[in-house]
Amino acid sequence: MQYHTPDSFEDAVAIANAATGTTRFLAGGTDVLVQLRADIVTPDDLIDIKHIAGTHDITHNADGSWTIGVAVTGAEMSEHPTLKNDWPGLVEAMDLVGSTQIQGRATLVGNLCNGSPAADSVPAMIAINASIDITNATDTGTATRQVAAADIHTGPGKTSLTKGDVISAVNIPAVQPNSGDAYLRFIPRTEMDIAVVGVAVNLTLEGDTITAAKVVLGAVAPSYVTVTDAANALIGSTLDEAALDALATAASAACNPIDDKRGTIEFRTQVSGVLAKRAAVIAYARAKGANT
Amino acid sequence: MSMIHVNTTVNGDEVDFVCDPRETLLDVLRDRLSLTGAKEGCGTGDCGACSVTVDDRLVCSCLMLGAEAEGKSIATIEGMATTEALDPLQVKFIEYAALQCGICTPGILIATRALLAKNPDPTEEEVRYWLAGNLCRCTGYDKIIRAVLDTAKDLRADAGEAR
Numbered sequence: 001m002q003y004h005t006p007d008s009f010e011d012a013v014a015i016a017n018a019a020t021g022t023t024r025f026l027a028g029g030t031d032v033l034v035q036l037r038a039d040i041v042t043p044d045d046l047i048d049i050k051h052i053a054g055t056h057d058i059t060h061n062a063d064g065s066w067t068i069g070v071a072v073t074g075a076e077m078s079e080h081p082t083l084k085n086d087w088p089g090l091v092e093a094m095d096l097v098g099s100t101q102i103q104g105r106a107t108l109v110g111n112l113c114n115g116s117p118a119a120d121s122v123p124a125m126i127a128i129n130a131s132i133d134i135t136n137a138t139d140t141g142t143a144t145r146q147v148a149a150a151d152i153h154t155g156p157g158k159t160s161l162t163k164g165d166v167i168s169a170v171n172i173p174a175v176q177p178n179s180g181d182a183y184l185r186f187i188p189r190t191e192m193d194i195a196v197v198g199v200a201v202n203l204t205l206e207g208d209t210i211t212a213a214k215v216v217l218g219a220v221a222p223s224y225v226t227v228t229d230a231a232n233a234l235i236g237s238t239l240d241e242a243a244l245d246a247l248a249t250a251a252s253a254a255c256n257p258i259d260d261k262r263g264t265i266e267f268r269t270q271v272s273g274v275l276a277k278r279a280a281v282i283a284y285a286r287a288k289g290a291n292t
Numbered sequence: 293m294s295m296i297h298v299n300t301t302v303n304g305d306e307v308d309f310v311c312d313p314r315e316t317l318l319d320v321l322r323d324r325l326s327l328t329g330a331k332e333g334c335g336t337g338d339c340g341a342c343s344v345t346v347d348d349r350l351v352c353s354c355l356m357l358g359a360e361a362e363g364k365s366i367a368t369i370e371g372m373a374t375t376e377a378l379d380p381l382q383v384k385f386i387e388y389a390a391l392q393c394g395i396c397t398p399g400i401l402i403a404t405r406a407l408l409a410k411n412p413d414p415t416e417e418e419v420r421y422w423l424a425g426n427l428c429r430c431t432g433y434d435k436i437i438r439a440v441l442d443t444a445k446d447l448r449a450d451a452g453e454a455r
Contacts, residue, residue, distance in 0.1 A: 001313050003296060028355075029355055029360075034337065048360065098337065099337075100406075101340055102352070104349040105352075190424075
């Protein structure tokens, strides 16, 4: 195995494109090293992107949007003084991943690229319309394209990334006035487990009325599900009982889960609706200015 | 297989070593630097027995490559006590019998020190969540949690007197 420490994305792209065997990128390594040690994946080329300038930065841009470097850890997101004021749901979702030790290394992009349909931060990213910068070679050098976070994961262990693609940043939009996001997951214990159901909700209000909504489910289908019917159940409502019940019905209807020891199909389907309601209540309170 | 030469700092001492790129920091600490305080419990980041700090950040040394230690400052359990005295946290763990077999203890002490550096006055719930990634199969955790809370109280009192 060759261990590379490029100091630019251009060099990282060149190494990835020149590689002929199995290639992995190393940021936090909390999934890559487990696979490496278990001989599940033995990379021929391991490209550590942490020496590239800017990869450790959380930047609040002039237009209110955020740029999160690809090596920024969950702990750094939680400790940031203002990121969670704008996007509490994103920060709480990432904070649910693993232990304190894992938080010291794990990254948003790693959570996304590992390809699990049950990653906690991914529904949260999709719900707030995050986008991913992907750098790769062109005829004249390298270029960076922007892809919606929703379009990266395609199935268990699979992403839409192709040879030479290097994720170079996560873009988080500016928060809109009177908006709030929230993420909840169900696990059979209190800590240190993988989501059996995960639900992210992002709402915008005008007065008491919801004018925009996005509801995203994780761990209940081969990939993440953006539930349009659930969003439509919320839009135009003041989050009354009828809207919450319609939301739950739509969320449950969108599930296509597996049946395993951690949760049956029936359980995951029902809990999706319950968690969608609870997450919507939290997002609504945050949109009204609650600091929860 | 090309070996990698790494310069780093461990418990304040500059050290260098040569390692295979696949070796974890835990492998390097135990097998190349003879620092066997950090333990391999699971090797997958679940148990916390290999906890160390890297540039003051608590991590599992089994989930980091030795090669990634280049230019970093690593702190392990071997750096906790001085030649004269145990750390107050170690004293309190003995007083409370907050260990039995001892495999998890180095990781729990390192993790606890990181907590108290960040939060000198944690609630019991905060201690339990912070240490959720440190598994102990002997104690049932209660003695550990009480030892941590009592150490924190003593350290706050000491800090108050120093002021």
